[in-house]
Ligand SMILES: C[C@H](O)[C@H](O)[C@H]1CNc2nc(N)[nH]c(=O)c2N1
């Protein structure tokens with residue numbers, strides 16, 4: 001879960017031209033593996049009944065439950081068989097074009113470092129727990145796998161069209177913080193939610209945030225916050241529908257239409273919204 005904050009301009013010492021580095025699995029300490037295990041144990045208790053079936057299936061198929069930080073080569077081998085995706089290590093945030101290019105080629109970039117034991121609940125840069133536990137299970141789903149590849153190509157195009165911000169909002173409100181309707185109930189699938197114990201509960205159960213039916217144009221106009229729980233979640237009807245909608249729509253005219261329009265402030269309900277839950281915003285407005 002990221003924004004354009006800590007970006008470097010060229011690959012750091014020791015990284016390849018495409019910004020990838022060795023995972024360095026042998027260098028993880030027992031304490032670092034234990035951080036993974038702690039986070040894993042916490043989430044695995046919360047996710048049944050909250051996470052989407054596609055996510056839970058992926059988690060199972062990839063055998064992330066074996067204990068310790070996963071070895072990217074083993075993970076990639078399983079993933080490759082399922083959907084043709086791989087996981088490659090990067091030193092942290094990489095430039096947008098690099099990020100999109102890897103994605104368009106079915107390579108998911110992941111941080112190789114893990115948060116410290118005093119950062120279990122929150123950190124700003126995507127670590128291996130966020131990237132692998134949060135993102136990779138969805139990549140085992142054939143439909144979502146296609147969506148992310150298409151998103152990578154769309155990202156390269158958005159850069160040319162000057163619409164990075166608009167397309168990034170789509171990523172934020174689907175890949176990072178998306179909800180999906182399943183058998184009539186809401187489920188989480190966004191990586192920022194499924195990798196966070198507090199937000200896994202908040203996103204579904206708390207009266208504070210808005211929960212709004214997904215609308216492409218609306219989402220691409222909506223600001224988001226990167227420093228705390230979301231004030232809006234957007235609900236897709238299904239992954240098939242998300243893929244269909246994004247792949248069949250030519251975004252160029254859409255960008256032309258929305259680029260001149262003002263952004264919709266975080267938490268604002270607008271005309272045309274399918275309001276599933278009108279949030280109280282009590283959490284966002286609390287005194288601190
Ligand atoms: C979607 C948007 O381009 C975003 O800021 C990118 C930039 N670089 C990144 N780099 C890494 N490693 N991980 C990410 O999620 C992103 N996100």
Ligand SMILES: N[C@@H](Cc1ccccc1)C(=O)O
Nearest residue numbers: 150151154246247249250251
């Ligand atoms: N259809 C989009 C590309 C895209 C597909 C899927 C997700 C995001 C973007 C475009 O024309 O740019």
Ligand SMILES: [Fe+2]
Nearest residue numbers: 001002126191
């Ligand atoms: Fe992420």
